[in-house]
Amino acid sequence: MLTKEEITDWFKGLQDRICDSLEKADGGAHFEEDQWNRPGGGGGRSRVIRNGNVLEKGGVNFSAVWGKTPEAILKALKLKEADFYATGVSIVLHPINPMVPIIHMNVRYFEMTNGVYWFGGGIDLTPHYVDKADATHFHQRLKQVCDKHDLGYYAKFKSWADDYFFIKHRDETRGIGGIFFDHLKEGQQHSKDEIWSFVKDVGDTFVPIYTHFMTKNHDLAYGEQELQWQQLRRGRYVEFNLVLDKGTKFGLDTNGRIESILMSLPPLAGWEYNYQLVAGSKEAETQDLLIKGLDWTSHD
């Protein structure tokens, strides 16, 4: 039977493999690690890479925490007191070159002593400039991973990502989305082992997807205009993470380790009052594509 220890160990290994692969693809900087303990139980390994050849700032976090289940969760689920155990890997990478997209990945497992459990996670991409071929490549890769496990997964989880990574007050998506899933547990169609197999495949697909963009786009030319636009897009990333992201909110509300929670914030972000897009510009083209419901897999 699948145990939380087995899941935890696999996530630790995933963090190791991802950090190794990113260092190789970056070729310039190495991850630094901070180990931390949670007063209520458990802890984590936060790893950050800075000022590399490709990556300006990136975090690859592993954590496994446990203790009394927060009241809010028990209340929402109408459950009595129970202990919880939560483990996962969480990644945000901010590249130097505005032609390389920002990426986010998370895989996680949650269980309680009353037998309740679920998996969650996803991968989503935030290009500063949307390249349609790149977007199609990204979504096709995710669809392949999903299709291997359930032909209904991709459509469902893609739509979930569109909804989740939507910046309501800007009426725009954070990027071109990806897949997002939560509260995944055994049911009529899949056993716990099958869901775990899917989650592992999501974790394993991160490296080939992102190193592809690192390698392919890092040498593309850019100038002041592209850097300024990158800062504005990063500003929107900050807005999403601080105003809307549930994981961030949960972390801030429950006195999580601040430096690990806010590791996702960019090294430098900008805000310009009433920024005016020039019709027909690359920036305007990107802005027009920050909407829900685009079917990237069939794009030519």
Next chain:
Amino acid sequence: MLTKEEITDWFKGLQDRICDSLEKADGGAHFEEDQWNRPGGGGGRSRVIRNGNVLEKGGVNFSAVWGKTPEAILKALKLKEADFYATGVSIVLHPINPMVPIIHMNVRYFEMTNGVYWFGGGIDLTPHYVDKADATHFHQRLKQVCDKHDLGYYAKFKSWADDYFFIKHRDETRGIGGIFFDHLKEGQQHSKDEIWSFVKDVGDTFVPIYTHFMTKNHDLAYGEQELQWQQLRRGRYVEFNLVLDKGTKFGLDTNGRIESILMSLPPLAGWEYNYQLVAGSKEAETQDLLIKGLDWTSHD
């Protein structure tokens, strides 16, 4: 009898006078104005100054909006349906030179057709580097304004600012505070006219306070180290405004004019993972002063 029209007109005039004085003190840039209408009723005049000699980005907003009172307010006050009218002036200024502090001011009036009304507002200062003499000057000016109206105001409103501008997840104050007050209405000690007189004095004290710092500190030397620290302090400003500020949250939740609400965000802000202060540095000295309860008025 004091009417909402009289208050509104005075706020409009205050916006005009503040913009004129800031332009003169800046000597480089002029405010641009955007007039906007609110679908539910009312509108505003957003004014922004950019890339001046002293000010890198600043907003001075006037608004007067009305319509159906939001459910959340009625529920909190246990009141039945009523229309509301709200008007005020709101300011955030981000200077170029890290030795010049960020400043925020707000004066506002709210009333409902059921007779309920209140005033709110305040001024608070966020120095990138805390200069003790400047902090004392700032708080003494505020205390003078308060003392003119009520000898209990300063202590009460200073403490309120300490609590309001506290970044819980960082366990630090946003800056050196100032005064903050809300729900101020006539009572045993003051009539509505007297409170209005206090609010006007708060509004009028903004220009002498801030132009003093603009003039005095703008020529102070700074380098890369100071600019980097400025970006980090601005990052904290962003965290406060997006995670904690009630005005911002209300604006985002109620579909306010985004560009006016988020005008307060800095042109450029930074986040560094696990930034380590050097013991004895100017930065460490500032960080140590970002705590509640300091009595700046008596500092020597």
